Amino acid sequence: MADAMSTLLKRLACALVLLGAAGLGRAADADANLIERGRYLAVAGDCAACHTAAGKAPFSGGVAIASPLGTIYSTNITPSRAHGIGAWTQQQFARALRAGVRADGSHLYPAMPYTAYARITDDDTAALYAYFMHGVRADDTSPPRTELPFPFSVRMSMGIWNWLYLDGKPFEADTTRSAEWNRGAYLAQGLAHCATCHTPRNFLMAEQSSRYLQGASLGTWYAPDIRPGKPGWDRAMLVEYLRTGHARNGATAGGPMLEAIDKSFSKMAPEDIAAIATYLNDLPPGQRATAPPSAAVAVVAPLPRGDVEALAGRIGAGERLYRNNCASCHQADGDGVRGLPALRNHAVLRTPSADNVAMAVLEGVWPEDGQGMPGFAGELSDQEVADIGNYVMATFGGSKVAIDAARVRELRAGGAVSPLLLLARVGMVAAALALAVVVWQWLRRRKRRAGIPR
Numbered sequence: 216m217a218d219a220m221s222t223l224l225k226r227l228a229c230a231l232v233l234l235g236a237a238g239l240g241r242a243a244d245a246d247a248n249l250i251e252r253g254r255y256l257a258v259a260g261d262c263a264a265c266h267t268a269a270g271k272a273p274f275s276g277g278v279a280i281a282s283p284l285g286t287i288y289s290t291n292i293t294p295s296r297a298h299g300i301g302a303w304t305q306q307q308f309a310r311a312l313r314a315g316v317r318a319d320g321s322h323l324y325p326a327m328p329y330t331a332y333a334r335i336t337d338d339d340t341a342a343l344y345a346y347f348m349h350g351v352r353a354d355d356t357s358p359p360r361t362e363l364p365f366p367f368s369v370r371m372s373m374g375i376w377n378w379l380y381l382d383g384k385p386f387e388a389d390t391t392r393s394a395e396w397n398r399g400a401y402l403a404q405g406l407a408h409c410a411t412c413h414t415p416r417n418f419l420m421a422e423q424s425s426r427y428l429q430g431a432s433l434g435t436w437y438a439p440d441i442r443p444g445k446p447g448w449d450r451a452m453l454v455e456y457l458r459t460g461h462a463r464n465g466a467t468a469g470g471p472m473l474e475a476i477d478k479s480f481s482k483m484a485p486e487d488i489a490a491i492a493t494y495l496n497d498l499p500p501g502q503r504a505t506a507p508p509s510a511a512v513a514v515v516a517p518l519p520r521g522d523v524e525a526l527a528g529r530i531g532a533g534e535r536l537y538r539n540n541c542a543s544c545h546q547a548d549g550d551g552v553r554g555l556p557a558l559r560n561h562a563v564l565r566t567p568s569a570d571n572v573a574m575a576v577l578e579g580v581w582p583e584d585g586q587g588m589p590g591f592a593g594e595l596s597d598q599e600v601a602d603i604g605n606y607v608m609a610t611f612g613g614s615k616v617a618i619d620a621a622r623v624r625e626l627r628a629g630g631a632v633s634p635l636l637l638l639a640r641v642g643m644v645a646a647a648l649a650l651a652v653v654v655w656q657w658l659r660r661r662k663r664r665a666g667i668p669r
């Protein structure tokens with residue numbers, strides 16, 4: 216009897232242990248799922264673009280981000296307790312991600328796109344936190360400190376900036392729209408932060424919401440207007456472009472867009488990219504770009520071989536330089552060769568600035584897989600880059616947009632710096648003063664009220 220009893224008890228205990236283990240297993244699965252979801256969201260948010268420096272441990276920071284105000288270095292966001300965010304709570308992480316405030320209460324610069332990440336839901340924030348705490352290896356790299364000139368060195372000033380410009384509301388679904396539209400809106404506005412690059416900024420560097428996605432200069436590259444209704448683009452091409460960097464209309468991505476595609480968009484689920492395209496396609500169409508009818512674009516007759524130098528006197532500098540440096544791949548008539556892209560009617564020639572052509576010539580274009588283009592920064596002078604840019608824009612794009620050597624010099628140096636800095640400084644000081652006056656008045660009113668006997 217006692218024996219039977221103890222066997223029963225043993226069995227019961229066994230069953231309980233097994234049950235418990237199964238429960239634990241489920242919990243571990245749930246954790247693994249959460250971490251995996253966080254990993255995917257980190258890809259969608261392209262955290263690595265800014266937090267992983269070439270040749271360094273993932274997410275250990277130190278990427279130098281040029282801003283018109285000076286260089287901003289990204290931070291170590293691995294779970295290192297000493298140099299990363301290993302000691303941060305989920306609340307502290309969420310506050311940095313969505314409100315731009317660090318664990319110690321100091322403000323982040325909006326080079327970290329928290330104004331877009333503010334849309335991220337609580338659930339997704341939890342998944343990202345799980346990933347950065349448990350899916351990323353701790354690394355003790357200590358990245359260089361960011362030292363901006365006064366008054367931006369005072370991080371408090373970003374508090375005023377946030378007060379003026381940060382819309383901290385997480386994404387709210389529009390129930391009158393489809394689930395796909397909402398998914399696209401959530402991703403495009405939040406993690407994929409299209410507006411960070413494609414929306415122009417005001418003199419205080421805040422996005423102008425009235426000009427959402429209408430095209431903006433990033434200092435060097437120009438991120439074009441991406442509202443629907445652009446000649447030569449439809450939803451299917453947009454999907455293709457976001458997934459591969461190429462589209463049937465001949466578009467090829469370069470610069471920061473290529474980087475975003477290589478590291479982020481091409482690694483996202485096809486349904487998420489389709490959702491982004493659905494959302495974008497549903498925005499109010501933009502002004503039709505003044506694209507020339509393709510008939511107006513000259514077809515250049517190929518010159519007889521070997522005549523280039525001899526003809527140098529007859530053809531302009533731009534054409535000569537183009538034939539010598541570019542025609543081997545893009546052909547003299549701009550039609551491309553052996554899978555290399557045509558320049559004739561290329562989408563990049565329809566932007567209201569020749570900066571991207573000059574940037575492509577200076578830096579080259581390096582897709583992760585596929586054929587690349589070398590940069591010519593070391594070989595061509597500012598004037599030569601401008602001459603080629605103008606030749607390509609006019610001859611193959613029928614564009615009247617031009618570029619001069621002075622602008623190429625600025626692009627080489629990382630974009631126009633001083634006027635914006637000056638403007639922004641004046642603006643910041645003015646904003647700070649205005650706020651100080653408001654606070655002072657408010658305090659006086661409170662004091663006066665406190666003095667009123669009840």
Ligand code: HEC
Binds near residue numbers: 323
């Ligand atoms: C466009 C560049 C960029 C992208 C994309 C980006 N970050 Fe950042 N992040 C920065 C910079 C720059 C800083 C430091 C800013 C400063 O010093 O004020 C920063 C700071 C942070 C901080 C604060 C860390 C600290 O120690 O102060 C966290 C947390 C963070 N980023 C998380 C993320 C996550 C998660 C993602 C992806 C969802 C992401 N970032 C994507 C540029 C970026």
Ligand code: HEC
Binds near residue numbers: 409410439
């Ligand atoms: C880091 C900055 C950056 C981000 C983020 C970014 N873009 Fe871009 N995008 C650019 C730049 C720069 C170009 C121009 C590339 C070129 O000329 O090769 C561009 C080009 C494009 C083009 C081609 C437009 C044309 O007329 O040629 C499309 C479409 C586009 N982006 C869509 C998007 C969408 C959608 C998102 C968000 C899911 C996004 N981009 C996020 C910088 C960015």
Ligand code: HEC
Binds near residue numbers: 469540541545561563
């Ligand atoms: C070795 C071959 C090669 C040479 C030489 C070359 N290119 Fe390219 N070019 C390419 C490839 C390949 C791409 C597109 C890469 C891709 O698929 O994303 C490209 C893309 C471009 C683009 C589109 C950039 C964008 O961001 O959309 C422009 C403009 C361009 N080239 C202009 C030039 C000019 C001007 C020259 C001469 C100074 C030149 N290329 C020389 C191969 C070449």
